[in-house]
Amino acid sequence: MFKRLAKGIARTRNNLLDGLKSVLGHGKAIDAATIDALESSLLISDCGIDATARIIAGVKSRTSSTESNLIESVVEEMTAILKDCEAPLEISVAAPRPFVMLIVGVNGAGKTTTIAKIGRRLKENGLTVMFAAGDTFRAAAVDQLTEWGTRLDIPVIAQADGADPASVIFDACSAATARGIDVLIADTAGRLHTQSNLMAELEKVKRVVKKFDASAPHETMLIVDSTMGQNALSQAKLFHEQVELDSITLTKLDGTAKGGIVFALASSLGLPIRFVGVGEAYDDLQTFDARDFAEAVLVDTPVTTPPASK
Numbered sequence: 001m002f003k004r005l006a007k008g009i010a011r012t013r014n015n016l017l018d019g020l021k022s023v024l025g026h027g028k029a030i031d032a033a034t035i036d037a038l039e040s041s042l043l044i045s046d047c048g049i050d051a052t053a054r055i056i057a058g059v060k061s062r063t064s065s066t067e068s069n070l071i072e073s074v075v076e077e078m079t080a081i082l083k084d085c086e087a088p089l090e091i092s093v094a095a096p097r098p099f100v101m102l103i104v105g106v107n108g109a110g111k112t113t114t115i116a117k118i119g120r121r122l123k124e125n126g127l128t129v130m131f132a133a134g135d136t137f138r139a140a141a142v143d144q145l146t147e148w149g150t151r152l153d154i155p156v157i158a159q160a161d162g163a164d165p166a167s168v169i170f171d172a173c174s175a176a177t178a179r180g181i182d183v184l185i186a187d188t189a190g191r192l193h194t195q196s197n198l199m200a201e202l203e204k205v206k207r208v209v210k211k212f213d214a215s216a217p218h219e220t221m222l223i224v225d226s227t228m229g230q231n232a233l234s235q236a237k238l239f240h241e242q243v244e245l246d247s248i249t250l251t252k253l254d255g256t257a258k259g260g261i262v263f264a265l266a267s268s269l270g271l272p273i274r275f276v277g278v279g280e281a282y283d284d285l286q287t288f289d290a291r292d293f294a295e296a297v298l299v300d301t302p303v304t305t306p307p308a309s310k
Helices: 002-008 010-018 032-044 049-061 067-083 111-124 141-152 165-179 196-212 230-243 261-268 290-298
Strands: 099-104 129-134 183-188 219-225 247-251 273-277 285-287
Touching: 002 010, 002 290, 010 032, 010 290, 032 049, 032 067, 049 067, 049 261, 067 261, 067 290, 099 111, 099 196, 111 129, 111 141, 111 183, 111 247, 111 273, 111 285, 129 141, 129 165, 165 183, 165 196, 183 196, 196 230, 219 230, 230 261, 247 261, 261 273
Parallel strands: 099 183, 099 219, 129 183, 219 247, 247 273
Antiparallel strands: 273 285
16 A cells, blocks of 8 residues: 555655755765755645745754655654644444535545545445435536446435535435435535635535534545645635535645645644545545655655564
């Protein structure tokens, strides 16, 4: 799985290392030129000002750091930033049933495909799953989710194009309860974070779901297209302000050299990162692991020192 992750974010890794080639490998103490090269590489990779400053400060504080072990030092600092966001999606036996997941994000972020991958993962873990086709505005969105449901043998609750999304999702809650479903994953229409009318509609969906179950939705997950760079951070902030996100999943990390956006999101919002997508295959949606990600950003093999044998 680490190899798949490392391969998936190779463009980001190459982007970072290109900026460090001129200062790596000399073995001398870290100097101003090394710090400048590191800082520029991190910013170019969209790590953001806050995360970059934290990494630089951490590297400077390591008195034993030299250019020969710079990578290890940066991995440690990156892991520290990401560690608090490491929170796998876990649906316990004691969790409400149905456990309602509301999937939100802008058009093109990969919401429907991610829903399918999460649904398959949950089903393989022994949970019963249902999809709600709450994106009633995008052409063929209902058909797309229905097709995924057919492939995965997961029931889909849908209405005609143009139906009220809140009504669709409420009906799905009722159906999931009647059928004893463990997890209901609800799709929603893609919307720009600047479209106040559509954001208000999303708030309505949450209000209607709460009429069914006051504790629902139990997970509001934002799907972020990593290729959007710093704009993804703006999206996440505004979605969080409007609908109070529970988590983030990042897609398309294989399609960008600016995967440092993960660090910007972690540093600025601190929300749980459930999954990262590094390709089209099912296994390319990986549970987020802070150290694995930090290592994969800088090397294609783990740098963690294995535990000593007893």
